[in-house]
Amino acid sequence: MKFFIDTANLDQIREANELGILDGVTTNPSLMAKEGIKGEQAIFQHYKTICELVDGDVSAEVISTDYKGILDEAQKLADIHPNIVVKVPMIKDGVKAIKWLSENGIKTNCTLVFSAGQAILCAKAGATYVSPFIGRIDDSGWDGVQLIEQVKHIYTVQGFETKVLAASIRNPNHIIRCAEAGADVCTCPLDSIMGLLKHPLTDIGLAKFLEDAKKTV
Ligand code: E4P
Numbered sequence: 001m002k003f004f005i006d007t008a009n010l011d012q013i014r015e016a017n018e019l020g021i022l023d024g025v026t027t028n029p030s031l032m033a034k035e036g037i038k039g040e041q042a043i044f045q046h047y048k049t050i051c052e053l054v055d056g057d058v059s060a061e062v063i064s065t066d067y068k069g070i071l072d073e074a075q076k077l078a079d080i081h082p083n084i085v086v087k088v089p090m091i092k093d094g095v096k097a098i099k100w101l102s103e104n105g106i107k108t109n110c111t112l113v114f115s116a117g118q119a120i121l122c123a124k125a126g127a128t129y130v131s132p133f134i135g136r137i138d139d140s141g142w143d144g145v146q147l148i149e150q151v152k153h154i155y156t157v158q159g160f161e162t163k164v165l166a167a168s169i170r171n172p173n174h175i176i177r178c179a180e181a182g183a184d185v186c187t188c189p190l191d192s193i194m195g196l197l198k199h200p201l202t203d204i205g206l207a208k209f210l211e212d213a214k215k216t217v
Pocket of ligand 1: 006026028133135168187
């Protein structure tokens, strides 16, 4: 399973990258706004900086919701860097745009996916990635990881090539369960990635080893 970081924060991207386990980055308009990035030129420059930091796919989201607008934006985003993956919402014009983009060599990530039916449409349109939002599904009282299992099963049975990118991760356990469910990629906040490191017995064990090591010098 690949690890992407779900942020537009450059310090967090650097920190995850320095750990040596980072395969890519996902962003969205809310994450860009959180970093105070404003205006097309600043946004494009920010994507370029991220692409230069990380050797892997970087999802950049369109804000148009009509077919032509999505295609125009997608082409501008794709021109920023070869690693840009254009993130397109799961709406009717989005599906049409994904079809065109996939036929014309532009990688896509279909976002805001909450059902298996939507995931089937993504794959039929030829999306590179499908992004089920598991945390938001959990928040609404359902089990997001079950959707990852279901979509992965459908794609395997049907031979769809779209990669399952588990998004809206809230905690380390989500990452573990997505790995079990066969997600191809998990895009996570930094604290969820770092949470995988932690175990109290590791800390207790290390303290004891270091204490005992003093007796050996
Ligand atoms: C996916 O690519 C989205 O950016 C993201 O995972 C959404 O997560 P949230 O539900 O925490 O906003």
